[in-house]
Amino acid sequence: MCVWPNSKRRSPVTGKGEHKVRNLGLTLREREVMHLICDGLTPKEIALHLGVSLHTVKSHLKGAHRKLGARNGKHAVALFLEGRR
Numbered sequence: 001m002c003v004w005p006n007s008k009r010r011s012p013v014t015g016k017g018e019h020k021v022r023n024l025g026l027t028l029r030e031r032e033v034m035h036l037i038c039d040g041l042t043p044k045e046i047a048l049h050l051g052v053s054l055h056t057v058k059s060h061l062k063g064a065h066r067k068l069g070a071r072n073g074k075h076a077v078a079l080f081l082e083g084r085r
Contacts, residue, residue, distance in 0.1 A: 024067070024068065024080065024083045025067045025068075026063075026064050026067055026068075027060075027063070029060050030060045030061075030063050030064040030067070031064075032050070033046055033050075033057060033060040033061060033064065034061075034064050034076070034077070034080045036049065036050075037061070037073075037076075037077060038077060038080070038081065043057045043058055043061065044057075061073070061076075064076060064080070068080060068083075
């Protein structure tokens with residue numbers, strides 16, 4: 001589970017006071033979408049939160065899954081969280 005150190009939601013990648021996250025070969029937006037997935041948001045909720053289309057969110061997820069070498073969405077989250085340590 002992704003936990004934010006303060007009560008205000010900030011960009012999971014660029015927000016001040018956030019812990020450092022390794023690049024993992026992902027783009028900034030792919031990392032941001034993966035953080036929001038870790039928070040339990042659905043792709044539709046992420047699209048609304050970021051002000052982009054659902055298709056764009058799915059494209060970021062697909063890219064992240066491919067770059068992480070994940071077999072499915074749950075595996076992608078596990079690999080993403082493991083790589084952040």
